[in-house]
Amino acid sequence: MHEASLAANVLKIVSRAAAGKESRVRQITVSVGQLAGVMPDALLFAFEALKKQTLLTSATLKLEKEPVTACCEDCGHEYQPQAFPYTCPICQSHVFRITNGEAVTVKRMEIKKGD
Amino acid sequence: MCKAHHHVVEEIDLDCVVQEEDIKHSEQLKASFRAAGVRAVGLLGSPGSGKTTLLETLVPRLMKKRRVAVIEGDLATDNDARRIQAAGAPAVELNTDGACHLDASMVEKAFAQLPEPKPELLLIENVGNLVCPVDFPVGEELRLAVISAAEGEDKPLKYPAAVLRTEGVIISKTDLAPYVHVDPHKMAAYVKTMNPRSRVFFSHFDATGQLAIEAADGGSNLEDWLIG
Numbered sequence: 001m002h003e004a005s006l007a008a009n010v011l012k013i014v015s016r017a018a019a020g021k022e023s024r025v026r027q028i029t030v031s032v033g034q035l036a037g038v039m040p041d042a043l044l045f046a047f048e049a050l051k052k053q054t055l056l057t058s059a060t061l062k063l064e065k066e067p068v069t070a071c072c073e074d075c076g077h078e079y080q081p082q083a084f085p086y087t088c089p090i091c092q093s094h095v096f097r098i099t100n101g102e103a104v105t106v107k108r109m110e111i112k113k114g115d
Numbered sequence: 116m117c118k119a120h121h122h123v124v125e126e127i128d129l130d131c132v133v134q135e136e137d138i139k140h141s142e143q144l145k146a147s148f149r150a151a152g153v154r155a156v157g158l159l160g161s162p163g164s165g166k167t168t169l170l171e172t173l174v175p176r177l178m179k180k181r182r183v184a185v186i187e188g189d190l191a192t193d194n195d196a197r198r199i200q201a202a203g204a205p206a207v208e209l210n211t212d213g214a215c216h217l218d219a220s221m222v223e224k225a226f227a228q229l230p231e232p233k234p235e236l237l238l239i240e241n242v243g244n245l246v247c248p249v250d251f252p253v254g255e256e257l258r259l260a261v262i263s264a265a266e267g268e269d270k271p272l273k274y275p276a277a278v279l280r281t282e283g284v285i286i287s288k289t290d291l292a293p294y295v296h297v298d299p300h301k302m303a304a305y306v307k308t309m310n311p312r313s314r315v316f317f318s319h320f321d322a323t324g325q326l327a328i329e330a331a332d333g334g335s336n337l338e339d340w341l342i343g
Binding site for chain 1: 123124125126127128129130131132133134136214215216246247249250251272275276279280305308309311312
């Protein structure tokens with residue numbers, strides 16, 4: 001249940017990037033890796049609660065799922081594994097390193113243009 | 116529809132990892148551990164999976180080969196630190212007061228509280244939780260998940276991050292397996308299928324009341340692997 005600290009970090013990252021335009025931030029898109037132990041509903045709930053303490057009161061949070069990506073350690077091919085065992089579609093190797101799907105990432109934000 | 120919309124709203128790419136500060140802090144901590152000759156090993160697992168019991172057995176054995184200290188993470192009480200101290204090693208208890216995981220800054224502070232000389236092998240027992248600690252490395256060279264047979268045969272499959280994002284899994288309490296209708300070998304096979312590079316160990320209490328730990332994958336024994 002560390003979604004509150006993640007939501008606080010999202011708000012911090014966006015506030016910093018918006019630098020003075022915080023009140024014009026609209027949609028914030030955040031991707032949640034499938035292997036990040038994060039509950040989307042809890043993250044949304046925490047975001048809504050915590051944004052009131054910031055200047056980002058007009059911002060909404062949109063979550064996207066980030067699939068797992070594996071890099072084959074034998075042939076270097078990057079692939080999206082389906083079921084276990086993870087199998088490289090090129091060389092059929094089962095040895096891999098996870099390259100994506102572990103993190104929560106602030107992908108982008110929308111800022112309403114000023115007049 | 117988007118044309119007008121684009122005039123009003125500017126889209127800005129950020130691509131900022133939310134846990135970046137935590138990851139960076141862990142990397143810094145790992146580097147300072149290495150520089151000081153400290154090898155840190157993390158233990159994570161559900162409450163009651165047997166993490167502290169495992170440490171109570173491992174600590175005296177490891178102390179014959181290395182200077183050992185333990186950092187214990189719990190929501191409340193210093194029960195675990197006292198158990199480790201009784202087993203012979205210095206231990207510091209971190210109470211998270213409700214937080215679901217340790218983080219690198221907590222571990223850094225706890226490490227400073229350990230008496231001199233500092234350990235060569237630092238064992239860090241995380242808060243009982245099979246989900247959140249995986250997301251928060253705390254400077255470890257190796258992370259081990261402890262999953263007891265009593266938790267159910269399919270737990271590795273149900274908690275994939277705990278298997279995919281650690282270097283080893285200990286399947287504990289295999290002596291209970293017949294009573295809870297679980298086949299520990301199946302659990303080990305799940306782990307190996309999910310993460311072929313993961314080390315797998317079994318642990319159980321033998322007839323003399325000693326905790327027996329054995330490699331389930333034909334590899335080196337747990338102590339040697341932890342020492343590195």
